Amino acid sequence: MTLSRLAATLSIAALSAPSLALAATVFIPEGSANSILMVDTETAETLGRLPGLEAIHGLAGAPGAKYLVAGSFAEIDRAEAAASAKPEGMSQDDHEAHHAKRDTSAMPADKGLSLVTVLDAETRQVVQRIEVPGAVHHTAVSPDGRFAVATHPAGDGISIIDLETLGFRGFVPTGPMPNYAVFAPDGGKVYVTNTGNGTLSEVDVAKGYVTRNMPVGEGPEHLVLNAAGSAAFVADSDGGKAYRVDLASGGVTDTYDIGGELHGLGLSDREGVLFVAAKGTDRLVSIDLATGKQREASLSPAPYHLTTIPESGKLMVSSRAEPKVWIVDQASLTASGEIAIQGEGHQMVVLP
Template identity: 60%
Template sequence: MTRVRILSALSLAGSLMTSWAAQAGIVYIPEGSADSVLMVESETGEPIGRIVGVEAVHGLAGAPGTRYLVAGSYTEINPESVAQRAKPEGVSQADHSAHHARPAQASMPTGKGVSLLTVLDAGTGEVVRRIEVPGAVHHTAVSPDGRWAMATHPSGDGVSLIDLTTLDYADFIATGLMPNYVSFSSDSSRAYVSNAGNGTLSELDLGRRILSRNLLAGEGPEHFALSRDGATVFVADAQAGTVLRLDIASGAVTATYEFGAELHGLDLSDREDTLFVAVKGADQLAAIDLASGATRLRQLAPAPYHVTVDDGGETLFVSSRDAPRVWVVDRVSLQVTSEIGVEGEGHQMVVLP
């Protein structure tokens, strides 16, 4: 088993990582090909630690007040290799086996690849459980109530559902072609999944664990942002260079924001009056005033990628697809206030209080 440890960027002891997590907001930045997650203090942008040994981590999710982070690997593995990994010294066989939970055959579809979903303790960075899932994971989500986690499988046309109360694989739900991004409703009863391969947004009923309906969402929907009241969703039709505003109840497109270049990440301000969009193909960061539709643009190069708002704070965190950095951006002026150096690439970032 790859040993996971905290590497302190400021020579802090591991015990101080827990106190930092308790006292200040933390930005968790998955570093992709570096197989690690960088921990950064949200107010200062200062690195305070690194979780290593999280293979090809792309999707990363958590929720305020929830103990766990859920990291998805974008690399498929030989399923037999998990069982063959060496047990670390001082770890019982039972604990070692618990770290590598294999889902029940009835739940996990057959004939698909295998990847690992890693459940991390958000305070310490320690691995709590590794769970086999059917294929490479693109993005992940954790429900607001902390009960569920979900992972999208672009090559498997569906999502995995994980029960975070038992840390068990719960189910596989078919969605559509090339599922990309996933998010839960604020009451944790539903989840939404964008399907880049067939232009739909799937609504999932978690009580029945089924796909309840599909909403049309452009040509190739990828990242999206849900309003807290569950009435509206903003969807990036990435290759078309368009953001669609959808009314969830009717499925109607109520507004369209055109950028004319490839898009990637987007996120809503905590007041939900502004939508921030990474216009990757034009090296720009956009801020859309949702009341007026007015758009402000700021050059940001190279290739702005994932966007995460620090709720209650003054900043955005924007990663670059082509450079090992994350920009810290003032939300009002869109000026870069500092940069965070990363290893690998900054993917699906999480800010937790």
């Protein structure tokens, strides 16, 4: 048996290994339905819905982190922000004392205004609403739960949020149309795709500036890092390609030609397989990273956001065209079930 065939065999075997999944919850932002749906990843049963969250596209958390961070794609006027309702169960005095005080010197005056909602990851209660400069597409939370970021495609930068003080920390220009953000494992850096100029920005979070920009594709969007933080995998949406970027050198080391419009990405538990939602061609594609070999299955219509369910052998993939999320077997790429949702399924988060 050749080494390449052995690697491919081992990758499939790893995907087919017995499930060691523990109970977890997937949080599904429902976009225009103004809510977040909670689903048990093992049983696919609905656990509840968090209402009153307007146009939630971005949602992020981290295992063990205290908060979930939800970003709204809707912009508001400043009078509306000042009159925003206090979280349920909080006294008016506490609301006024804890309402996020933005740094007016750091908040860009020429941007729009939107809200990031911070929720307690355990109780699911809203604990803070924070003003940020413009509509939020995606969010990210650092592995240590210290910081969050929100991308602003119309504002050409990201907001940094301090999750210890629950306040706006600053705005960092990254490039035209920043789309997706993922933290490095140590939480000190965050990587941001800039769709408008084909770059991947590395941002020093504590200092609040871009340390370097790395060219990658034509219009990079979704992004995933390996566990070591040594490589980033990037979906070039309109270019129909995915790329592996070596984060030490900043260079593209592998290119995967998939075709059609791409969207969500995910890595298998042992990181031997990259999954890609090929939205424009109604396919789910897996790529063996050792050999570059691709497999695909029809998934229609319009596979959109994608998240892997750790130690389960499953994926969850939303549809951009219909209100549902597929449960997909990683080894066979076949859908084993569907979850009915409201609105559209955006940036999903899985937490134990």
